[in-house]
Amino acid sequence: MKPTMSDETVAEERAEFRSAILAAGLLVATGVDGLYQRSGKFERVVRAVEALASRSAGDKGGSQYYFSPIMAREAFERTDYLRSFPDLMGAIEVFQGGDDEHARLLRAADQGQEWSQYLTLAEVALCSAACHPLYSSLTGTLPAGGGNFEVQGYCFRHEPSLDPVRMQSFRQHEFVYVGEPDAALQHRDRWLDRGLDLLSGLGLDVQAEEANDPFFGRAGRMLAANQRATALKYEITCPVSSSEVRTAITSANCHESHFGDSFGIFTADGKPAHSACIGFGLERITLALIKRHGVDPASWPSEVRGKLWP
Amino acid sequence: MKPTMSDETVAEERAEFRSAILAAGLLVATGVDGLYQRSGKFERVVRAVEALASRSAGDKGGSQYYFSPIMAREAFERTDYLRSFPDLMGAIEVFQGGDDEHARLLRAADQGQEWSQYLTLAEVALCSAACHPLYSSLTGTLPAGGGNFEVQGYCFRHEPSLDPVRMQSFRQHEFVYVGEPDAALQHRDRWLDRGLDLLSGLGLDVQAEEANDPFFGRAGRMLAANQRATALKYEITCPVSSSEVRTAITSANCHESHFGDSFGIFTADGKPAHSACIGFGLERITLALIKRHGVDPASWPSEVRGKLWP
Numbered sequence: 339m340k341p342t343m344s345d346e347t348v349a350e351e352r353a354e355f356r357s358a359i360l361a362a363g364l365l366v367a368t369g370v371d372g373l374y375q376r377s378g379k380f381e382r383v384v385r386a387v388e389a390l391a392s393r394s395a396g397d398k399g400g401s402q403y404y405f406s407p408i409m410a411r412e413a414f415e416r417t418d419y420l421r422s423f424p425d426l427m428g429a430i431e432v433f434q435g436g437d438d439e440h441a442r443l444l445r446a447a448d449q450g451q452e453w454s455q456y457l458t459l460a461e462v463a464l465c466s467a468a469c470h471p472l473y474s475s476l477t478g479t480l481p482a483g484g485g486n487f488e489v490q491g492y493c494f495r496h497e498p499s500l501d502p503v504r505m506q507s508f509r510q511h512e513f514v515y516v517g518e519p520d521a522a523l524q525h526r527d528r529w530l531d532r533g534l535d536l537l538s539g540l541g542l543d544v545q546a547e548e549a550n551d552p553f554f555g556r557a558g559r560m561l562a563a564n565q566r567a568t569a570l571k572y573e574i575t576c577p578v579s580s581s582e583v584r585t586a587i588t589s590a591n592c593h594e595s596h597f598g599d600s601f602g603i604f605t606a607d608g609k610p611a612h613s614a615c616i617g618f619g620l621e622r623i624t625l626a627l628i629k630r631h632g633v634d635p636a637s638w639p640s641e642v643r644g645k646l647w648p
Numbered sequence: 649m650k651p652t653m654s655d656e657t658v659a660e661e662r663a664e665f666r667s668a669i670l671a672a673g674l675l676v677a678t679g680v681d682g683l684y685q686r687s688g689k690f691e692r693v694v695r696a697v698e699a700l701a702s703r704s705a706g707d708k709g710g711s712q713y714y715f716s717p718i719m720a721r722e723a724f725e726r727t728d729y730l731r732s733f734p735d736l737m738g739a740i741e742v743f744q745g746g747d748d749e750h751a752r753l754l755r756a757a758d759q760g761q762e763w764s765q766y767l768t769l770a771e772v773a774l775c776s777a778a779c780h781p782l783y784s785s786l787t788g789t790l791p792a793g794g795g796n797f798e799v800q801g802y803c804f805r806h807e808p809s810l811d812p813v814r815m816q817s818f819r820q821h822e823f824v825y826v827g828e829p830d831a832a833l834q835h836r837d838r839w840l841d842r843g844l845d846l847l848s849g850l851g852l853d854v855q856a857e858e859a860n861d862p863f864f865g866r867a868g869r870m871l872a873a874n875q876r877a878t879a880l881k882y883e884i885t886c887p888v889s890s891s892e893v894r895t896a897i898t899s900a901n902c903h904e905s906h907f908g909d910s911f912g913i914f915t916a917d918g919k920p921a922h923s924a925c926i927g928f929g930l931e932r933i934t935l936a937l938i939k940r941h942g943v944d945p946a947s948w949p950s951e952v953r954g955k956l957w958p
Contacts, residue, residue: 370720373772405685431739458764471678474679
């Protein structure tokens with residue numbers, strides 16, 4: 339939906355929402371755009387959304403994994419994130435020198451100079467998407483019918499912003515299927531419907547929209563157009579910071595054999611596995627609920643509270 | 649306690665414990681030493697320990713904050729972590745170039761070369777201790793009597809190890825006091841007793857021991873000796889991976905005016921604030937419970953289960 343509001347009005351709406359959240363103490367600013375301290379009150383909503391998503395899977399969510407905010411760099415490189423979204427990623431560097439190098443590092447830091455020349459790339463990287471650490475554990479041949487997985491983790495996106503929905507560090511709660519091509523498509527579509535039900539049941543004005551990832555650079559424009567043309571990615575959107583510009587609060591994607599190929603995952607009959615996932619953006623859904631129902635969860639409508647805290 | 653076992657026997661015990669945890673599916677190996685995927689079963693124990701610690705504070709825990717696994721780099725630099733523990737820290741780098749630099753980065757990565765020369769230090773760093781992101785929000789003058797805070801966050805320590813208690817990424821749940829010097833000491837000592845009660849109530853063989861942080865390098869040896877001589881740091885230890893070598897599962901520290909000075913935090917009467925904290929190591933306590941009571945939480949003693957899941 340093209341907003342009828344001017345960009346300026348949208349920016350004002352976002353600034354007002356941010357101020358309201360900070361004034362209510364739900365989040366605390368840190369001096370870095372897009373990075374917040376979460377209050378206990380905010381976290382209780384996050385965990386209620388997480389538990390609601392878990393319950394909505396019935397006993398069909400599959401094996402549950404909670405990932406660290408960091409993942410093996412080797413697996414990170416295999417996801418192709420470096421190729422597609424270099425501007426969003428976070429690499430990790432560590433110090434492996436001795437006393438003399440340490441003294442030089444401190445001198446640089448004290449003088450306000452960059453001190454990263456004394457560091458080396460670590461064997462880990464910041465987690466780019468909640469399902470990315472999963473695939474390296476599946477290398478090999480899957481059982482017939484493939485596998486279902488419920489995973490959660492902190493993700494990092496380097497996109498500093500004053501819009502509170504655009505955090506640098508946030509959690510995705512995902513339901514992932516890895517296996518047959520048809521079953522992957524069905525998984526995405528079934529979960530897209532389930533996600534719409536779950537979120538509209540919380541009083542949110544949601545809709546599903548075809549979407550594309552923000553692929554980087556010149557080559558990225560083609561990748562984005564192709565992703566949209568083949569309808570691989572859908573987002574569940576909702577007005578959050580602005581009443582007219584909708585924000586994705588959940589995303590449902592078919593990866594075709596992208597991860598199957600990269601990680602050497604095969605179906606029982608020896609073909610590269612397809613995969614699909616739905617990712618509930620826990621912080622964004624929490625912010626959407628705050629925008630819709632107000633800054634005090636204790637005074638949200640009883641049917642919403644009943645679903646979050648049954 | 650000096651172990652009477654040989655180093656080899658201790659290493660064997662640790663390897664056996666690691667194998668048992670992986671075989672039970674409580675944790676999944678990732679190919680990087682000290683980095684695991686946590687099962688839903690493991691995570692449920694972590695969250696039960698977290699909730700038990702929260703309840704043990706009664707209504708005296710103070711303001712609750714849940715921190716992101718990353719923190720502002722400026723605040724990270726102020727903690728002095730770069731000076732004291734450079735070998736353990738994780739810096740974050742991001743890519744801010746265009747198409748041409750991206751092509752060079754990918755070429756380096758494809759050829760297995762280090763690609764970090766194309767990156768720049770981010771305005772964020774990996775969180776070094778759960779209480780570190782707190783202090784920058786307190787710059788200024790505290791109310792009379794100081795403040796209490798209950799905080800939690802993922803911490804990063806670059807110390808790859810096959811001992812499962814030594815994770816690179818783990819959560820601390822902390823209770824922090826910032827204010828008067830006497831009250832800081834009392835906070836630490838009261839919480840040390842409360843921590844011993846809480847953990848021995850779960851059937852763990854715990855004791856409090858004077859300790860020191862692993863300060864880096866030549867200068868670090870003096871800092872460590874000084875910390876021990878002034879009895880600023882205590883650890884609650886317990887046999888975890890090995891039956892004879894005790895591991896710290898909780899740590900209680902007085903920081904004197906270290907953070908007050910660095911972050912410009914003052915008491916109501918204008919003196920640099922002192923601070924103290926206790927940090928419950930959620931993953932280490934979970935591992936201690938698994939070692940003590942077995943790999944299946946459903947069959948743990950009913951009094952332990954009753955405390956964790958009341």
